[in-house]
Amino acid sequence: MGRAPCCDKANVKRGPWSPEEDAKLKSYIEQHGTGGNWIALPQKIGLKRCGKSCRLRWLNYLRPNIKHGGFSEEEDNIICSLYISIGSRWSIIAAQLPGRTDNDIKNYWNTRLKKKLLGRQRKEHQLARKSGLVKQDIIKRSGGVGGNSNSHSGILAADGQNSYWPELPVLAVPTVLPQQQQQPCFNDHASIRKLLIKLGGRFSSNHDTNQATQDSSTDIQPTFQVLDDNNNIPYAATAVTPTHQMDEHYSGKNMQSLLVPRHGIHALNSSSAPVALSNIDVISPHQFAQTHYMVNTDNIDGAGNGIMHNMFQGQGGNYVTDQLKEMAVYNNNNTDNQQRFDGMEYLYGDEMMIMNNRIVSSYGESIGWGEMLGCPPVASSSDDYNAGMDRLMPAAPVQECGFANDQTSQTPSMAFPASILSPLSATPKFPIYLFNQKPCRIRNSFHPSCVKAVSSTAQFGEPNKENKQKLQIKSTFVKEKLWEAVPAPVKGLP
DNA sequence: AAACGCAGCAACCGCCCGTAC
DNA sequence: GGTACGGGCGGTTGCTGCGTT
Incomplete structure (x- = not known):
């Protein structure tokens, strides 16, 4: 049985609102509020409008202190930073910009900001290409690097646009490349986000493309390991996210091999035994860089770009994705470039x-077969980040609370009543944190252990429609609204 | 001046989620 | 535990105004 419509569509007015309608709605809400029921509201005030339409009109246009247009550069940067972190969750982004509505931001993003971003991308491509051609010329004259000079020209000959990494030695290329690798495409959120990440999440002038070029003045060699063509994982499976999951996340297509960082990724979608996520490395962005990258200043080329080799090559036939290559060049351990x-x-x-002694729960959405999306909220600088967290998170000391049956937990633990335990994993259905030593939950956030439990393919069998529905139901509680996080007492706990 | 194309934006649609019963 | 319902959200549509030809 389908859902009943919220209103009789035949008898409601649609289209633009008249000033009279606006006045009616505004004066009623100002006097009486919404009464908690938008559906009944239009009848009360004699408006032939759908309740949802009234709600939208009020929220997006009539309510006080709404700003329209005239986005400042700072607002641009906030939007971009948040877009990197959480994607197109406009309501959450809007919550960080007083006076802005989600609809406004969404429209602004779709009509202007995205284009602005793509304009920068084109500019950067042109600059990079120029730089690449100069370097190629130098390499040709000097006889090439390690006998690979032909490869460089091969790249350029194949696609003049692909001079983005002209200094890279050619790596083994899979038979079928993800579309994004063959031809940059910025129609989807993932690509836009990657581009934003590359640009540092900002449009502001102090992070222009020139600086981007200068910033890659140090060679970076990530301490990644590469899965081989048979998806053999060169280290403990419990520390690895299954490749299909990440592949689909990145490109929507299966790939034959993939880089996996040594730290920071857990078997969220693995059928292997749950890993104690309370042991997650807690690191700052800078520490992350130092942990995950080795800097080799010996391999800086004449244009100030690092030359990546060897470690990317892995065992025969491996390659790295463009994204990771880009990350490697754009992310070094220079604190100024944090x-x-x-x-x-x-x-x-x-x-x-x-x-920084504050919790940031991991972030999950659409948990399922290869559907892990999202990431923790991130600001565009450490100061912004800390300021943001101060604003968003309670001032009280926060500590993640482990659970008694988690043998490996390093955090304070306690025995939880069955009512709050997931039947699948026997772990709490939601993260429990200690605020001033009292167990609280952050509403709507998820506990990584639960994600593991519900996202395990083994729990639901093959990813057919029925099982996906099951998974969806089971995973509802992992939805997170971190930016609205409110500590709340946990029923059944002291 | 008219036609056309495009950008911006308000509004709608349909799905999802939380919650009350 | 299942169901119904209202609210919330993201994606999309279509109108309007402006610029160009």
Whole structure:
């Protein structure tokens, strides 16, 4: 049985609102409020409008202190930073911009900001290409690097636009490349976000493309390991996110191999035994950089760009995705360049914890077969980040609380009543934190252990429609609204 | 001046989620 | 636990105004 419509569509007015309608709605709400029922409201005041339409009109236009247009650069930057972190969750983004509505921001993004971003991308491509051609010329004259000079020209010959990494030695290329690798495409959120990450999440003038070029003045060699063509994982499976999950997350297509960072990604979608997520490395963005990258200043080329090799090559036939190559160049351990790490965890799954004695739960959405999305909130600089967290998170000391049956937990633990335990994993259905030593939950946030439990393919069998529905139901509680996080007492706990 | 194309934006649609019963 | 319902949200549509030809 389908859902009953919220109103009789035949008898409601649609289209633009008249000043009279606006006045009626506004004066009623100002006097009486919405009464908690938008559906009944239009009848009360004699408006032939759908309740939802009234709600939208009020929220987006009539309510006090609404700002329209005239977005400042700071607002642009906030939008971009948040877009990196949480994607197109406009209501959450709007909550950080007083006077702005989600609809406004959404429209602004779709009509202007995205284009502005793409304009920058084109500019950057042109600059990079120029730089690449000069370097290529130098390499040709000097006889090439390691006998690979032909490869460089091969790249350029194949696609003049693909001079983005002209200094890279050619890596083994899979038979079928993800579309984004063959031809940059910025029609989807993921691509736009990657681009934003690359730009540092900002449009402001002090992070223009020139600086972006200068910033890559140090060679970076990520300490990644590469899965081989058979998806063999060169280290413990419990520390690895299954490749299909990440692949689909990145490109929507299966790929044959993938880089996996040593830290920061857990078996969220693995059928393996749950890992103690309370042992997650808690690191700052800067620490993250130092942990995950080795800097080799010996390989800086004449144009100030690092040359990545060897470690990317892995065992025969491996390659790295463009995204990771880009990340590697754009993210070094220069503290002045710290903001370039912001959003990195987008590429790393959802376990990069960036904390200053504050909790940041990992972020999950649409948990399922290869559907892990999202990442923790990230600001565009560490100061912004801390300021943001001060605003968003309670001032009281916060500590994640482990659970008694978690043998490996390093955090304070307690035995929880069955009522709050997931039947699947026997772990709490939601994260429990200690606020001033009292167990609280953050509403709507999720506990990584639960995600593991519900996202395990083994729990539901093959990813057919029915099982996906089951998974969806079971995973509803992992939806997170971190930016609206409110500590709330946990029923049944002292 | 008219036609056309485009950008911006308000509003709608349909799905999802939380919650009350 | 299941169901119904209202609210919330993101994606999309279509109108309007402006600029260009």
